[in-house]
Amino acid sequence: MSNRAIQNTLAVFKREFMAYFNSPVFYVIVVIFLLATNGFTFFFSRLLDSDDVSLATRFFVWHPWIYTVLAPAVGMRLWSEEHRLGTIELLMTMPVSPWQAIVGKFLAASVIWLIALALTFPIVGTVAYLGDPDSGPIISGYVASYLYAMACLAVTSAISAFTRSQVVCFIISVAFCLVIALIGDPGLTQTVVNAVPNGMEGIVRFISYFSFMDHFFEMTKGIFVLRDVLYFVSVIVVALLVTDQGLRSKRA
Amino acid sequence: MIQVKNLIKLFGTKVAVDDVSFSVEKGEVLGFLGPNGAGKSTTMRMVTGYFRPTSGSVNLCGIDMLEEPELAKQRLGYLPENAPLYSDMTVASFLGFCAELRGLHGAQRTQAIDRVLDLCFLDSVRNQSVDTLSKGYRHRTCFAQSIIHDPDVLILDEPTDGLDPNQKHEVRSMIKRMGKDKAIIFSTHILEEVEAACSRAIIIDRGKVVADGTPESLKKLVPGANSLDEVFRSITKSDTAVKKAA
Numbered sequence: 001m002s003n004r005a006i007q008n009t010l011a012v013f014k015r016e017f018m019a020y021f022n023s024p025v026f027y028v029i030v031v032i033f034l035l036a037t038n039g040f041t042f043f044f045s046r047l048l049d050s051d052d053v054s055l056a057t058r059f060f061v062w063h064p065w066i067y068t069v070l071a072p073a074v075g076m077r078l079w080s081e082e083h084r085l086g087t088i089e090l091l092m093t094m095p096v097s098p099w100q101a102i103v104g105k106f107l108a109a110s111v112i113w114l115i116a117l118a119l120t121f122p123i124v125g126t127v128a129y130l131g132d133p134d135s136g137p138i139i140s141g142y143v144a145s146y147l148y149a150m151a152c153l154a155v156t157s158a159i160s161a162f163t164r165s166q167v168v169c170f171i172i173s174v175a176f177c178l179v180i181a182l183i184g185d186p187g188l189t190q191t192v193v194n195a196v197p198n199g200m201e202g203i204v205r206f207i208s209y210f211s212f213m214d215h216f217f218e219m220t221k222g223i224f225v226l227r228d229v230l231y232f233v234s235v236i237v238v239a240l241l242v243t244d245q246g247l248r249s250k251r252a
Numbered sequence: 253m254i255q256v257k258n259l260i261k262l263f264g265t266k267v268a269v270d271d272v273s274f275s276v277e278k279g280e281v282l283g284f285l286g287p288n289g290a291g292k293s294t295t296m297r298m299v300t301g302y303f304r305p306t307s308g309s310v311n312l313c314g315i316d317m318l319e320e321p322e323l324a325k326q327r328l329g330y331l332p333e334n335a336p337l338y339s340d341m342t343v344a345s346f347l348g349f350c351a352e353l354r355g356l357h358g359a360q361r362t363q364a365i366d367r368v369l370d371l372c373f374l375d376s377v378r379n380q381s382v383d384t385l386s387k388g389y390r391h392r393t394c395f396a397q398s399i400i401h402d403p404d405v406l407i408l409d410e411p412t413d414g415l416d417p418n419q420k421h422e423v424r425s426m427i428k429r430m431g432k433d434k435a436i437i438f439s440t441h442i443l444e445e446v447e448a449a450c451s452r453a454i455i456i457d458r459g460k461v462v463a464d465g466t467p468e469s470l471k472k473l474v475p476g477a478n479s480l481d482e483v484f485r486s487i488t489k490s491d492t493a494v495k496k497a498a
Contacts (some may be wrong), residue, residue, distance in 0.1 A: 001442050004355065005356070007352065008352075008353060011349060011352035012353075014349075015338070015341070015349045018341075019338070019340045019341075022341075024342055050404065085336050085337070085338065085339060086332060086334060086336030087336045087338055089297070089302050089330075089332040089336060090332060090350075090394075090397070091300050091329070091353075092301075093300040093301055093303050093328070093330045093332075094325060094350070094353040094354065094355050095322045095323070095324060095325040095326040095353065095354065095355070096322070097322060108359055126344075183429070191348075232266045250304060251303055251304065
């Protein structure tokens, strides 16, 4: 990557990142995220009532569901807003390649999540104070959680490239993230397997393999496998490729 | 400096631009005329590299837009229709962002911002949010963005749309001033503007170039016409006339 390409990507990143701080969206979402993660951990999972300080089953387990709703809320403005304001025409006639813009914007949204996720640090302090947790699963749990969030953001970025309405983008992205989370649910997979003819079981299992969930839970258990990391990275790359296609189709 | 050859754009089966060719040299100001929906904006969007032409070529300062879009875009300033702006930024930060994308950093960037703020009379609103600006200021901010890197080629889509008479006059004289050492294309509906600022004009109707020449020579196209207005009306068809014929 040339110097110029990095400067362009950084310029887009900086603009997008500041835009989050200049709007209430960032603050609202971070507060809701922290309330949700901590609320679920303490009130539903009853972290304090158990003798177990593992975060995987009480803290990280909630993250996919929270991301399903909140990541699209952060990502929906990425390209929809450009389409709505017409600034896409400005951006795409600047000497910036679409990829520099796509990566710059995606990184801005990702760093927003990094901040949100980093602000959950008191929970780590809590379990460290109460017991003696293994640091491995906590680290891999955070990595898994962050990769999951980035995958949801990338999917939202792809969908926002196709529509000028943030609301439409939000609803479709939430639905998409929900479906891709649910298809991995063991109970659901079993139900479907029971319902379809015998020969189809392989297909159902194959589809469920594409779910974020399996890969996510493998990682939160502290089993840090390159395969699962690569899975999320490839989801992100594919979603960004779709973003590029979306932008192209809009420019007809 | 601007060479456009056999440009064709199809949207589905609809022909938006049909075999348009023209060239603009340094020091020329080309007025782009035509009824609404004639293909003016579509043509400009292809020249600026926003739309990809179905066929044909665009060449800016010897650089092919389709082969080396980033290099060609570096030589170009563009004011899109309706002057879009990022509503969450201030005037100065917006111009700073555009300067960075044009490859201006550090002291060069500051200088460029100050120059265009001064040139476009935006100094008084430099730290104001774009959201709170009046239409005239918004328009000038977007215009400032197009000249921030002092480009060789300037493309302006309805630069005087929605401005008051004083502002229109100011933009017109700015275009005329800059036209001396740049190649400029601007589209407009106001025919006096063509006579006031352009050295040449093209009339487009339903995707085709129907007239190309100096404002004086265009007047001679239609015998007995006293103004460009009459010429325009006799060689282009209004939407309603097309409907009647069909």
